[in-house]
Amino acid sequence: MWLRIYALLIKEFLNLLKDKKSRFVLIVPPIVQLFVFGYAATYDLNQVPIAVYNEDQGQASRELIARFTGAPAFKEVLRIERHAQIADALDSKQVLLVLHLGQHFSRDLLTGRQPAVAQLLLDGRDSNTAQIALGYAQSVISNFNFDWARQRHKTLPPAKLVVRAWFNPNLESRWFIVPGIVGLLTLVVTMIVTALSVAREREQGTFDQLLVTPLTPAEILLGKAVPGLLIGVLEASFSILMAVFWFRIPLLGSLAALYLGIVLYVFSVIGVGLMISSLSVTQQQGLLGGFLVIVPAVILSGYATPIANMPEWVQHLTLFNPLRYFLVIIRGVFLEGLGTGDLLDQYWPLAVIGLCCLICAGWLFRKRLY
Template sequence: MTSMWWRIQALLIKEFLSLLKDKKSRFVLIVPPLVQLFVLSYAATYDLNQLPIAIYNEDRGSAARDLIARFNGPPAFREVLRIERQAQIAEALDGKQVLMVLHIGQQFSRDLLSSRQPAAVQILLDGRDSNTAQIALGYARTVVSQFNSDWAHQHNQPGSPAELRVRAWFNPNLESRWFIVPGIVGLLTLVVTMTVAALSVAREREQGTFDQLLVTPLTPAEILIGKAIPGLIIGVVEASFSIFMVVVWFQVPLLGSLAALYIGIVLYVFSVIGAGLMISSLSVTQQQGLLGGFLVIVPGVILSGYATPIENMPELVQHLTLVNPLRYFLIIIRGVFLEGLGVADLVDQYWPLALIGLFCLSCAGLLFRKRMY
């Protein structure tokens, strides 16, 4: 038993040396993920921030000015263009100068004051980016609805018989960064550990050292462990650092237990490495290993619920996501960060990860022996 650990330890040292000794490969393992953590964390957001809009106001009344001021106020919209003629609307939208045009017609003040019919306000949206358009529309609705209730209040008109009181749990200001940034931790960990694992066996096979390993007393299980642990350590270290930055730099509240998070991280990295090693033992060359890893990473990211919710997918595709480690990890990390979940709440996410990891590693172990010619 102890001699087994000695052998595995030697493998570990060797793996780390070959990963970290070369300056270039050390660089690609450390620097790009960090740069990406920052750039992507700032970039990946659904919150509207200073979205450029144009305003076409044909009304001279003060109510119109008040409404415009509400649109123009931070943070969602920013007026970049004042439109004077109808024809300019098309110009502004076509050329992507603005995403939205607010059009207040000549009748606005009159209708508003007469209160016989609602005063119409037109909003024109660029639907090319349908998601942003939809969010912008939602913002605009909120602004108008606020204006309405204030107006009713000021003019002692009967208000609406019922009103919505919306509260958001876990993320009261609905900052999508809180949702997206922890997800990036999962994304980067996936990319880094997957490529490390997918290349590890393929590289030895291409260089002929794999045979040399197989004739030593190392058993396939030991080789597997020796290959898996460096990835595990690199993955966990990189994830830890990212999480540290998420908490300290991006100020995302970490409500749940660290233990629950770390159980999740270890299991997640474990399952990704399993998948990577399986690909690696299937491939003969490094190119195949890398592209194979890619064929898993891309759908893995898309079908994880990272950028688009899983519930929106058709049922068949939803079933497909069940074998995707990132899916479970995203629930874990978001749950721990924002919902304050603990170990007990996440058991349903833990065991699929463990199962995926075990299954893939066993396959990799079998393939080690099968593909020896």
């Protein structure tokens, strides 16, 4: 029996790797993507174009503006002279926000009879970016207020917030996104390898040949699953190396906990992939099926937007999503330093998803057999 499986494995690997193009698509694009997305996928603002409209002539307004233009998040690209220019600058997306200081800004600030008003006009077409920019602007203003009060011996506010962030002290979104990309790319590669594997044989007619060999359906399933497992784990390992050594994401937890997670995760993805594959007759159907799983899996995983923000019925759906569990595992191990014991709640659903799908796939194989 082992000899048969061994021979089958060799055939499967040859199938995947003998063609130069399929070798290429398995290896190069994931590397490029990890690299590009690692840099691209960030919610942190960096040198975002802003415009300043200052009707005030005083020293104080210049000081406040200098704090905005000096912040690494913002870059002043436009000085507005007339009110009408504001709409042009925002409409054409030339700038994300306009800082507007009225004629009486310095006077109000110096007399202190009423708070001086700094108006901020934001482009809300991308409301998330607008909200983040607003947060940055708020902290610039509150620092300014604090320093202003301290320098002039005015009354300080009675209380201040001392904010600390655990696990990611500077709140760099890259620390959160790059481990997520590891899960994403592993999902895509593993899913494609397995989802098309049986469909391809069906379409080419070689599946019938396989069925008349002494191999049992379980053995065929194993032969299809092992290459996926190997490729998935290699893919994940490589991405983790890049995350640690290139992107310098701190890896605090135990590698054993991480690898247990990876193996279970890849196992569950293979289960889903093989189930799709055994359902589809053509490769187009296999690809479509793979897609219909990958896209929701990415959206409903907490990769880019938090699961807690979804409506409750959608939150229940995410319980069937392997990526959801894996993201908790990889982020927990990387940033929080979790070990195997802390992650049991994430491990068992992965194992259950994988087992159920594989049993389904095996049953579907057998159904086609008899």
